[in-house]
Amino acid sequence: xxxxAGCSTTAEPVARPSxxxxxxxQREHLIADCMKRRGFKYIxxxxxxxxxxxxxxxxxxxDYSAMHAFRRKYGLQxxxxxxxxxxxxxxxxxxxxxxxxxxxxxxxxxxxGVAYNADLxxxxxxxxxxxxxxxxxxxxxxxxxxxxAYMAALERELRSYPRVTKLTADYAACLxxxxxxxxxxxxxxxxxxVARVYTGQLHRIGREQWGKxxxxxxxxxxxxxxxxxxYFRREIDAALEDLECGREFxxxxxxxxxxxxxxxxxxxxxx
Numbered sequence: 001x002x003x004x005a006g007c008s009t010t011a012e013p014v015a016r017p018s019x020x021x022x023x024x025x026q027r028e029h030l031i032a033d034c035m036k037r038r039g040f041k042y043i044x045x046x047x048x049x050x051x052x053x054x055x056x057x058x059x060x061x062x063d064y065s066a067m068h069a070f071r072r073k074y075g076l077q078x079x080x081x082x083x084x085x086x087x088x089x090x091x092x093x094x095x096x097x098x099x100x101x102x103x104x105x106x107x108x109x110x111x112x113g114v115a116y117n118a119d120l121x122x123x124x125x126x127x128x129x130x131x132x133x134x135x136x137x138x139x140x141x142x143x144x145x146x147x148x149a150y151m152a153a154l155e156r157e158l159r160s161y162p163r164v165t166k167l168t169a170d171y172a173a174c175l176x177x178x179x180x181x182x183x184x185x186x187x188x189x190x191x192x193x194v195a196r197v198y199t200g201q202l203h204r205i206g207r208e209q210w211g212k213x214x215x216x217x218x219x220x221x222x223x224x225x226x227x228x229x230x231y232f233r234r235e236i237d238a239a240l241e242d243l244e245c246g247r248e249f250x251x252x253x254x255x256x257x258x259x260x261x262x263x264x265x266x267x268x269x270x271x
Contacts, residue, residue: 023269034123062251082228174245
């Protein structure tokens with residue numbers, strides 16, 4: 001199965017200021033009204049956002065003990081989803097927040113589905129423009145542009161922290177000493193080096209299962225907890241190695257990431 005953004009969410013919830021929630025709610029109701037005028041039903045889907053617990057806040061601030069406890073249980077949240085399918089912290093599929101519009105689109109015929117998706121793209125673009133002033137083509141375009149804006153803003157913000165270059169270089173040197181290939185010493189990329197090893201394994205399994213071993217696309221596999229466990233055990237070890245290498249890096253960079261993410265999410269009306 002191909003991974004598709006937007007149908008549900010398993011990301012760890014982060015408390016957002018109420019104006020952002022208002023933008024999301026306004027956008028969803030604008031989409032519903034627009035789709036109704038076009039003869040389709042759309043249910044406003046407001047992403048639930050729980051307030052951060054103290055432990056979550058510590059982990060997002062780069063606290064070593066909080067990060068260690070989380071990684072000891074969930075690794076890098078790659079194969080954990082199969083081992084703990086009902087745990088949202090693991091990204092378990094059974095813990096996903098279901099989008100009620102998935103049932104609507106599933107019930108449509110092929111022709112109706114094409115028309116529905118085309119109208120939804122138009123309505124989504126209109127609603128985003130109305131609520132944020134941003135020009136996008138559709139849901140995917142919004143998240144692509146948000147991601148680009150986030151990375152650019154994070155790069156600019158981190159340049160104002162003199163220690164970051166040295167901390168990133170030390171992090172990279174430690175990873176290389178442990179056998180990892182580090183192609184970039186960018187502070188916005190270094191913390192994904194180890195995770196990409198395991199997401200790469202995950203998608204290779206998916207391509208093999210779907211008979212597409214040479215594909216460049218990311219396929220999501222079907223795995224039981226027992227099948228995922230050997231990969232997961234190695235992932236936990238790697239996650240703890242990564243934490244040790246980034247022990248000085250995380251308390252400096254993660255709070256900046258959170259600050260930029262919250263600011264940009266407000267601007268773009270995203271949860």
